[in-house]
Amino acid sequence: MSGRRSLxxxxxxxxxxxxxxxxxxxxxxxxxxxxxxxxxxxxGVAIPVMLWAWARRRSRASDTxx
Amino acid sequence: xxxxVTRAWSWTHKWxxxxxxxxxxxxxxxxxxxxxxDEIDSALNPDAWQPARPDGEWLDxxxxxxxxxxxxxxxxxxxMSFDIDRPVVNVTTGPSADAPGSEMYFASFDRTxxxxxxxxxxxxxxxxxLLQLHTDLFLGLPGMLFLGAMGLLFxxxxxxxxxxxxxFMRKLDFGTVRRDRSKQxxxxxxxxxxxxTTVAWVLVxxxxxxxxxxxxxxxxxxxxxELADLVAENDQRPAPDQFASLHEAVERAVAEAPHMExxxxxxxxxxFSTDSHYAVFLHGRTPAxxxxxxxxxxxxxxxAFEGLRDMPWWVKTLSLSRPLHFGDYGGLLLKxxxxxxxxxxxxxxxxxxxxxxxxxxxxRGRMAQLADPDITGGAx
Numbered sequence: 001m002s003g004r005r006s007l008x009x010x011x012x013x014x015x016x017x018x019x020x021x022x023x024x025x026x027x028x029x030x031x032x033x034x035x036x037x038x039x040x041x042x043x044g045v046a047i048p049v050m051l052w053a054w055a056r057r058r059s060r061a062s063d064t065x066x
Numbered sequence: 067x068x069x070x071v072t073r074a075w076s077w078t079h080k081w082x083x084x085x086x087x088x089x090x091x092x093x094x095x096x097x098x099x100x101x102x103x104d105e106i107d108s109a110l111n112p113d114a115w116q117p118a119r120p121d122g123e124w125l126d127x128x129x130x131x132x133x134x135x136x137x138x139x140x141x142x143x144x145x146m147s148f149d150i151d152r153p154v155v156n157v158t159t160g161p162s163a164d165a166p167g168s169e170m171y172f173a174s175f176d177r178t179x180x181x182x183x184x185x186x187x188x189x190x191x192x193x194x195x196l197l198q199l200h201t202d203l204f205l206g207l208p209g210m211l212f213l214g215a216m217g218l219l220f221x222x223x224x225x226x227x228x229x230x231x232x233x234f235m236r237k238l239d240f241g242t243v244r245r246d247r248s249k250q251x252x253x254x255x256x257x258x259x260x261x262x263t264t265v266a267w268v269l270v271x272x273x274x275x276x277x278x279x280x281x282x283x284x285x286x287x288x289x290x291x292e293l294a295d296l297v298a299e300n301d302q303r304p305a306p307d308q309f310a311s312l313h314e315a316v317e318r319a320v321a322e323a324p325h326m327e328x329x330x331x332x333x334x335x336x337x338f339s340t341d342s343h344y345a346v347f348l349h350g351r352t353p354a355x356x357x358x359x360x361x362x363x364x365x366x367x368x369x370a371f372e373g374l375r376d377m378p379w380w381v382k383t384l385s386l387s388r389p390l391h392f393g394d395y396g397g398l399l400l401k402x403x404x405x406x407x408x409x410x411x412x413x414x415x416x417x418x419x420x421x422x423x424x425x426x427x428x429x430r431g432r433m434a435q436l437a438d439p440d441i442t443g444g445a446x
Contacts, residue, residue: 004236011232013240014262021266028396029354029389036397043396044403046263050410053241053259 013049020045067233079226084422086219087415093213093275094412096200101393101404103193117153118179125180127313130155133180138171145338146312147330153177163335207282214279221272224265231262250424257417260410267407274387281384288381293338296363296375303342303367305334310369312344318371319346319362326360327351334366342366353395357385 024042031039067075099106125133131143134157141159148155155177160170174183202209235258243255261268312331320328326348332338339345343363350358362374377385389395393404 007232010235010240014228014231014265017263018266021264022270025267025270025390028400029386030352031396032352033397037399040396040400040403043267043400044406046267046410047403047406049241049263050260053243056241056243 017046017049072230072233075226075229079223079230080422082219082223082226083415083418086216086223087419089213089216090220091412091415093200093216094408094415096196097392098405098408099193099196100200101401101408103197104394105398105401106193107190115152115183117176118181120178122178124153124177127155127316128311130175130177130180131157131312133175134159134173137173137182141171142335143333144170144336145330145332148328149174154183163333164337201278210279210282214276217272217276217279221269221276224261224268224272227258227261228265231258234258250421253417254421257414257421260417261414264407264410264414267404268411270390271393274391277384277387278391284381284384288378289338292375292378292381293361296361296373305341306367309334309366310364315344315364315366315369316346318369319344319348319364319374322362322371322374323348323360325351327356329359339363343372353389354386357388358382359385 020042021044024039024045028036028039028043127146131146135141135143138159141161142163143157144160144163144165145158146155147158153176154174156172156174158170158172174185175181176183198204201213203213205212238255241259243252243259245252316328316331320326327350329347329349332345332347334343335341336345338347338361340363342365344366346362346364348360348362350356358377360374360376363372364370365372393401
């Protein structure tokens with residue numbers, strides 16, 4: 001764990017996930033079938049991020065906090 | 067953020083979550099099979115039915131209507147709807163055009179031959195049960211509005227959770243899950259991580275769910291105001307003695323809106339029409355517009371086109387909120403994404419309850435320690 005983070009640092013990744021996810025949801029709605037797969041992947045952008053967190057064996061931050 | 071402000075947001079998050087969690091769990095669990103409603107229906111009802119003449123010409127709508135009425139002597143037509151993926155028309159009849167739903171009779175006919183099409187209803191009871199529970203708890207409009215209120219609390223819980231995410235992540239990297247700490251801290255980290263990564267989907271599904279609970283008042287307002295205006299402009303005459311061709315009336319309406327597809331016809335005297343008109347309802351062709359309905363009125367005596375009325379923006383909003391809530395608009399992959407995010411939301415809800423129960427059991431000093439973001443890094 002390093003020093004205190006700014007609001008921008010804290011929300012940078014969640015904001016990107018929010019924008020990409022929302023874009024995917026709306027894109028899939030407006031698209032007529034040609035880009036369904038890409039739009040669905042964008043809508044589900046949070047899923048690989050969760051898998052990444054799950055796959056990390058130990059967080060560096062927790063070691064530092066302890 | 068000042069400690070007093072953090073406490074206020076924390077109180078908001080806790081109570082808005084606690085009140086709605088049980089209902090949200092029910093909605094997430096019943097919503098899961100509903101995402102795959104089409105696939106489950108297809109699996110339970112393998113479509114053995116084939117049209118009598120797959121490559122043959124279709125009967126016109128007047129012929130099909132005559133077949134349907136021959137099957138129900140003494141009854142009159144109320145609605146006629148059209149299957150999208152097979153040559154089938156569905157005809158609703160009753161003792162009178164304004165008969166209540168309990169007196170209506172529904173039958174499907176092969177457009178190539180006029181033969182009756184057997185209903186495909188295996189598993190329909192279970193899916194209907196789930197849909198009804200999900201929509202209104204079997205309580206009708208009060209149930210829908212109650213679930214809408216729970217949805218509103220859920221949105222407040224999500225927003226307050228996002229606000230609390232900042233102070234509790236001041237010293238932690240994104241994605242941190244402290245597995246070497248207590249079970250409580252570990253689940254706190256998971257609760258925060260899963261919650262913040264799924265905010266876009268959760269807010270979209272939550273807000274559209276709230277809008278959907280207002281379906282009945284919205285549709286009623288549309289019917290009694292906008293549609294009533296269209297009907298009033300044209301409702302000057304009694305029911306005709308002789309009816310114009312239904313087939314030609316439908317073709318006339320479709321010609322007036324070439325970018326739309328036929329959805330259903332309401333016959334003269336029925337709930338969605340006047341005494342002297344066929345009301346032909348058309349819808350868009352894209353996922354975004356396929357639930358947007360445009361009614362066209364055709365004079366039932368002369369077959370003349372009399373008017374067409376687009377949905378107002380507030381009904382279009384409702385139409386857009388349905389696919390965005392159920393996730394049935396972008397193919398199987400989007401449905402799978404929907405299901406995974408639904409399961410993730412269940413985990414967030416259950417972990418929230420778990421954390422609340424654990425905190426209640428902590429001595430006050432320990433609770434204060436756990437509530438310290440510098441130590442726990444969590445919002446629950």
